[in-house]
Amino acid sequence: MLETLLVLVGLSVMGIALFMNLSPQFGGKATETQLQEFGKSRNYKEGKFINLGNVKLEMSGGDMLKAIGGMFKSIPNTTPKQPVSIQKIDSVDIADYNSATRFIWFGHSAFLVQVNGKNILIDPMLGDVPAPHPWLGGKRFSREIPIAIEKLPKIDAVLISHDHYDHLDYGSIEKIKNKVGHFYTPLGLGNHLMKWGIPKERITELDWWQNAELDDLTFTSTPAQHFSGRRLFDRDKTLWCSWVIQSPTENVFFSGDSGYAPHFKEIGEKFGSFDFAMMECGQYNELWPEVHMFPEQTAQAGLDLNAKKIMPIHWGAFKLAQHTWTDPVERVSKKAKELNIDLITPKIGEAFTVSDTVTQNTDWWEK
Template identity: 35%
Template sequence: MLKAKTTKWRVLRRILFALIGLAIVVVGLGILAAWVPMGTAPSGEFKARVTASSNYEDGGFVNKQPMWNDYTGWITSLGDVSDHLEPESPIPVFDRTAEVLSQPPQSLRVTWLGHSTMLFEMDGIRVLTDPIWGESPFPITWLGPQRWYAPPISLEELGSVDAVLISHDHYDHLDHPTIVAMASWDTKFITPLGVGAHLAYWGVPTEKIVELDWWEETKVGSLRVVATPSRHASGRHVLDQNRTLWASYAIIGQKHRLMFSGDTGYFDDMKTIGDKYGPFDLVMIEVGAYHKTWPDWHIGPEQAIEAHRIMRGKLFLPIHWGLFNLALHGWTEPAERTLAAAQKAAVPVVMPIPGEPFELSNTPKLRKWWPEVPWQSADEHPIVSTKDGTPENRYKWEH
């Protein structure tokens, strides 16, 4: 009997060791798969530009207005999950994107390709923002959220692009497989300070990379591209938080002006941006991935409409929604709340289906291409922090 028990224990122990070994192998393979996509720290000239910035303090970049956090709420918010996180049926996608884009525009042409990926065509210049053609905004793609539809146009069909703007280095804005695919393009890559180090690490020649601090600008043909402030954060893993800068962009052409927010919370310098570079013919501000207890680095629909007004916007196009599940709210909620807030504020909105190009002189009729899904309004949320980091309830999330 004793021998039988000993044999049984040896078998169980071998199984346990085998499982532990398998887990170590899986974790190791995951780390190896994620190592290169995680990017690299700024060094050399990249590091020198970072540390010389007035926005860099004590080893990292800082916002002028500190983030607001409800740490207890982070935990309790996990139970506040919508029943409609993802689409239950296929999302309509424009099926003639490549055909339309193959023809020259008559005026400013804009194409929303999903999330924060935009193509602008103005003054004969083509500019792409935060391009993400990859399957998931996560270093181990099969573990992360999956995109809800294929890119409306392939990179091969897209053709030449004069500039690629990167707002910051979070995975849903700086996509490793996309950058690798673009590395050989005859394109100028414009990034905030420090982000260029990731691109160089992935094979983009340094002479194609232009890094900007807040309020600095560069030229792309006849266009002025200004890196304006935003209120957000950066980092691709636990140990690299805020070591690269984040930014929004003002794109100024001969006849038109555009504002691209990247990711941001509400902040006072939005008025300064509008005063210096507005009025903007089109303003694109993120409206998705928020919760009332999360850090106020995502502005939300109602505050986005208010920011549009303060930055002297004319037409509003919501971005940062409709491609990935990155929050706890229903996937259609950002769109519904944006429309409600815009109607209340009398702000004109354009919401094309993914991949639908439009010209500013002929915007598509506003229609709800997403399904009717129940949603709830949020409670009051502090979108502006005072100088000491305490919340200031200047606006409410309403519908």
Template identity: 40%
Template sequence: MSATTRRAPVVAFPPSLQTSEGRYRNAAPKPAQGLSKTLRIIWNAMFNKPASSVPAGSIPVDVLSRAQLEAAPDRSLFRLGHSTMLLKLRGGFWITDPVFAERASPLQWMGPKRFHAPPIGLDALPPLRGVILSHDHYDHLDRTTVLKLARTAEVFLTPLGVGDRLIAWGVDPAKVQQFDWWQGTRIDGIEFTATPAQHFSGRGMFDGNRTLWASWVIVDPVDGVRAQNQRPLKLFFSGDSGYFDGFEAIGQRFGPFDVTMIETGAYDAQWPYVHMQPEQTVQAHLDLRGQWLLPVHNGTFDLAFHPWQEPFERVLALSQTKGIALATPRMGERVDLSAPRAATLWWREVDSAAVQADAGNASNRATAGA
């Protein structure tokens, strides 16, 4: 497939209430930003990032093996980084927004670089029952990852237009299912529904909003013999979104949720429409009627100006104030979705360990020079 074909904007537009003049849109119009503000943000992102936006030490990672994953019980979640979650449901593995690339960028020599390696290599993953995609930005949709997963993954669930992009890349069309908001499917008894989000899409200068973005509701209901010892499990995955009244609508229609995986990172006062501040993340969780909050979209890539650990600290403080159960697993750490455990403050050890190491090195140098 030629480079021209790979980069061509998606042009197939299934009928949707979310389209206007050939492009997808949010329910509430995006405020005008202006070219000068956009260019200023880009300039600052390239040349004026504070050092604190990148961890000084190493992110702790629980290394995983295929054998460990296959032996894990159903209703397990493993956070692999950023917004990539590996779920084990009814014996099958499902992955959200898989990105295993070194950089969240169209260029592998430039752009936001990973803070840590994935807990398991792409080739070591067990065959996937399916891939769940929220939208087509580079930190959520990595072409190389998708094409490798397509060799064994049985199905790709995407918002409208994103599936067209996968097919243009070479993914078998028979594996791709595309959905508008409030549409979904049932696979192996598990219910998947694409739900609204407030964001945008595009991978180049000329394909903005030519694919839809979405959050996802995942329900593992009780049926048959399973009803004897299990209860329904309801999960919410936000993808990317600014705060909007759609969270309340989703909560009313599908809630309450056992676990909400909601973005908490890459936020800034300069772009509140498309990414939430931690206060809004917590409010979205309450709107959804969630029990456990698992903040995602953090700890892997440098995508904003805030200190890298700030999303964890702010959402932790807010959750404690409001009595919200918070899960913050290390990368690779197993989460029991039926009974998550309280937050571990692993991020506090990262920079402090680096400071201690620097102090030790300085002391050694001083001793050596004495």
């Protein structure tokens, strides 16, 4: 009996090791030359990327077990009682659009931004499960996304904030990579893309405060307070960031994942007023306050940025924490009213522009 158990344990360990070493989902690793280049960054220390002030995710072993155990607890309303209803959008509508800057939310943190005749995807996690294997994560709240990946038209640029599975999805990248003009990422993340067959010349990696231009658009990698990693032992081997998207007429901010910190105010001071800010609001827990904001902090961060309008993101698609699935939008809506911040809450798949006011759908999640 003991020998059989040992054999089973050995086979399981071997299977996990093979999966982690042979499966492409885990991405690539930096070369020695790249590591030397990373060393020139102010955000790289002792072989890892760091946050401003060297803020770290402070979780003890007990906290980790508590967090893992919490994911298996039966907590009411952490997922919708029925699939979330979304709004579909036609591929022709996307391909033919050439008007005011338009946004389409895919749920969680994934967006299609149409600006100045260009299509930009942000954190395109368009798959069903935010994990390296379907057995390792919960399914998307909706049965489908606003448009099938295969029906997306040419994508001029993809912006990625960091390499966690709910933001960088191997399956999604595989399906879109041949229709994407260029990928923009924080330092080190390009290795994952190259591992997945994307040529180096179609990838631009940026440190915080560095920018890249695409015709009349400027993409700037700005700070976030978070962490990175796709394997068991690659914590903080790639950088994470937020993004500023500037056109000749608009300033747009995308928070990526971040705890609340002074960098929001610094970004606001450097870039002036933002016309629109997509702000992380979901998957928070008292066990990890350093790396994810609570909804009240999301509203305050919008104020720090001097954003004219904010939209809560990082919710509405997956269960990655123990709060109810509507808690983020309910709490941030309340706080935004207190702070007199213009908040928009479009339905997943609803196309909207910055000037639209009809996106104040304060009850679609209740329906």
